[in-house]
Amino acid sequence: MSIVATRRALLGLAGAASLSAAMAGAVRAEGGSSTASAGPGFANGTPVSIGAAALRVLRRDTMTAFYRDAIGLSLLAEADGRSVLGVDGIPLLTLIDAPDASFEPPTQAGLFHIAFLMPERRDLAQWLVHAAYTRVPLSGFADHNVSEAVYLDDPEGNGLEIYADRPADRWEWKDGVVTMGTHQLDMDAILDLTTTERDTYRGAPAGLRIGHIHLRVGDIPAGRGFYERALGLASTRGDRRDAAFLSSGGYHHHVALNVWNSAGAGRRDPRSTGLDWFSLRVREAAIVEAQSARLAAGGLAVTPVENGVEALDPWGTRVRLLSGAA
Template identity: 55%
Template sequence: MTIDLTRRTLLHLAGASSLSAAATAAALAEGTDDGAAGPTFANRTPIRIGMVTLRVRNLDLVTDYYRDAIGLAVMQRTATGARLGAGGVPLLDLMLRAGAATEAQNAAGLYHTAFLMPTRKDLARWLVHAATNKVPLSGFADHLVSESVYLDDPEGNGIEVYADRAPDSWKWDGGTVAMATDPLDIDGLLTLTNPRISNYAGAPDGLRIGHMHLRVGDLEQADRFYSGAIGFDPTRKRTGAAFLSSGRYHHHLGINVWQSAGAGPRDNAATGLVSFSLEVASEEMLQTQEQRLRRAGAPAETITSGIETADPWGTKVRLVKV
């Protein structure tokens, strides 16, 4: 009875009447064709996601949301910014710009930031936390390679919270990995924890950003930048979207034109994604990436520990050696 009550609560929070309806909603976040591991795999690859920077209008509201809803620890907070993370690792920078215009949904920019739980049990514990605290959800789904929950922060920045299945269970056909958007096994998840008690005191130390999903104006142009200039490998393509990764992860980056086809340069005064960092495994790789960027005619500015570039729509990408 308790498990069913929690499932009904989660469906209500997702605005769905059934698991299949919630999967349909989740399809809007990842696509509907054919989608323990964890950060120990996703963040051990030659290139992996580091930290994300967002521009926000209401710093206190958004900071408190990532602290309370997601469980990130506030590592630093000033009148104009906040840094949050897990296990002492910074994952999210928030920059205040009061009065900033809201970035349009048909503009290039952030589709969602995906927070990767270390284990399936951690995802289950977080689900009970979300239900207990009535955190609004926008969908949840089984992507074959992972299990995912979708939601939005108070300023409309998309979020995915997910756990990976074991990499040896992923189905590859050459360089293409099988993914889907199937109903999430909520009952199975909730058997891993006590659904009557929320014991999610905060994000587990191993939580990291597993992947980024971006809105872009043109898939081929985005692929030339993120694959040709940055060095990601394609792992899957479908109508209006593509997925790329390093080291045969299912995807460190999703790109789509579902809402943003033909989008021009981003407004760097609007809310939303400012930049994200890609951590690279060696100084030699960093030098190779800089050469690749310059050959592609992309910007390549030297910064502390690395290089800063920008995709064709103005989203900054920082390549850093860690």
């Protein structure tokens, strides 16, 4: 009997000889090995959470197949140069035809990664076995104290994280700062939760959602001015100069910003590939109204969209504030 979904096979997909080598990919994806912890809250039950995201893509068919086959999303709709994918009828990702676009350089502002949150650790285990059997290329693994994460890129280089949160009562907070480190992932303990003798992943589980969005920006103070002071998200990792981690309702982070490769970056080119927009799902209409007022008071343009409003961050990324729970 051939068992391909082993730690060795998964490390091979990440191009690494050991877990410590694979962790280097996660360090690059999360920016260092600081040690900090988390606290109360759940990603999609907070007053504000991530709703969905949209990518401008060169090859929509190829990208649709990847998110369907590698991640397990379902194709919900396809029309007018767009593919909408999601879980249980809930849209999570829109792929938009941009056949003449240029690739967005990694030194520019834009998407660092979209993080898909598995409902349970066992779901992450089953997906890892699926990745091994279907030879999905991986780039890193890490234990972040509050969560366990796997990193990879889609076929057009957009960063992805597939992760499972630890129970919120095991997160650690001190003076409003959550402990989030980058440590070696106990892959054997995760794989012990499922069989490795066959692929049992039958598509994304019903509770899969986007847990957080991580962005490249040109300047952390300007980014915090928009996402923290205008949109009302709260910092969970202090006043770092190279990055910011922001959330609603005590989650470890819904939005992250970094300048690791993009310090000083200016406005994004709307003709390039990459993130077109992402949405923040706001549970109460009054919060949308308050956020809209703060944006307008800061001199930022607010455009009405279905169920909410849209604004541009300082680098031209479109952020939608939508009323209602997903």
